[in-house]
Amino acid sequence: MSRTIHPTALTMIARLSNSLTQLVPQIGSDDFPQLLIEVIKQLVPADEMTLILFEDKPEFLVSEKTEKIGNQSIDMYLAGAYLLDPFYRASVELKQSQFFTYGELVPDGFRQSEFYKQYLVKIGLEDECGYLIIFPGGQFLHLSIGHGVGSTARLSRSERQLLETLTPLIDMLCQQHWGDQLSKPLNRQLDQALANFGSSKLTERECAVIRMVLQGYSPASIADKLFISPGTVRVHLRNSYRKLDIGSQVDLHNLFMGALMRFEQYEGGDPLEGFF
Structure with a gap:
């Protein structure tokens, strides 16, 4: 039994074929x-x-x-x-x-x-x-x-x-x-800057909370992932803001970026060390 290809599929195949004909030589x-x-x-x-x-x-x-x-x-x-x-x-x-x-x-x-x-x-x-x-x-x-x-x-x-x-x-x-053009390995050093952010001033749990806030997790989601209550998350966040002398997520983001942008080459440790 023969099957008929849907006209929309034929159009898409034609577009893709035409595009690849132009792209592959480049x-x-x-x-x-x-x-x-x-x-x-x-x-x-x-x-x-x-x-x-x-x-x-x-x-x-x-x-x-x-x-x-x-x-x-x-x-x-x-x-x-x-x-x-x-x-x-x-x-x-x-x-x-x-x-x-x-x-x-x-x-x-x-x-x-x-x-x-x-x-x-x-x-x-x-x-x-x-x-x-x-x-x-x-x-x-x-x-x-x-x-x-x-x-x-x-x-x-x-x-x-x-x-x-x-x-x-x-x-x-x-x-x-x-594939043949890439000669430099990806610099993952800054991943440690995020992991270490605030570690010289905050407890390990407080660091985990503010790191997740920076990434866009809600207090409820942070609580679920860290196996603590939303109220405890808010306490950690309040204490972190006090220790860092900030008052909002905007301040937290700006502090994080300000700490990173002062480095020509981050070499480890808390980016906040010596920052203020």
Whole structure:
């Protein structure tokens, strides 16, 4: 019995075939990153796509709306705010390339976090998804796909399924393009800056609480993960703020970033030591 391929599927296959015909010959060229973005845009609607390579340090390869963030926020992201990015957090444990939606990664209080307010809100993005492409040396590529607040061009379930299905193809193309170009291992030293933040002034439990607050966890979620009560979380947070001489999540985020940005090269220990 013969089967008829749905016209929509035929159209998609034709688009993908045409796009790959243009993209594959550009593997290894400077045009490849932008062309890769254009291929995905031909398959699904997107208001903003960003390509960040994490090798020795983060590098924006393609970013269509970073002017909305401003240079100061971009500098802060590259200096260490990326440590709080849910996609970066996922990369720490990831062993192979994968497609994610923000909903699969973000903590329950993420929309109240300063990272969300200072980066995603400024760009005007929400409902983001994307790929984490993991290279053999531990470096990785974050290809994000986002939509503006109030945009009608949202990804449907089938479009997200299409993107997920394409993960092996996107991974193969990226491995072929960047695989031979990456010579520096990913500098994970700043991961220890987040892990050690406040350790010279706070108890171990207080450090755990403020670290989770920085990442966007709610008090209830922190309590659940640390096996303590929400009231105890609030006590730890209040004591931490008092010891750090701050009064809000905004102050906590600014203190974290201020401590990181004073280092040309972080070499270990609490970033706050000698800061104030």
